[in-house]
Amino acid sequence: MLWLKIEKELMRQKTSVYRLAKNTGIKQTTLQNYKNGTEPSFKNMCKIADALDVSLDYFRETEDDK
Known part of the structure; x- marks a missing residue:
């Protein structure tokens, strides 16, 4: 579920996993491991949220929260 949100944001911003890694x-x-279900560390989630310019809360929201 987490990776789907990351992937959705990458698509929305028209960027790639390669660019996210950079x-x-x-x-x-490591990003591929997240795609395969490994949970990222808090430190890496902060890096991802910052790079995508979204709040950490974005990754906590469920479809029911919207």
Whole structure:
């Protein structure tokens, strides 16, 4: 579910996982692990949220919250 939100935001911003990796300093293989279900550390979630210019709360929202 988390990766779907990241992917949705990447598509909305018309950017790539490669660019996210460059902007965060997180290796593409690590991002791939997140896509495969590994939970990111809080530190990496902060980096991702900052790079995508979204609040950490964005990743906590469920479809029911909207």
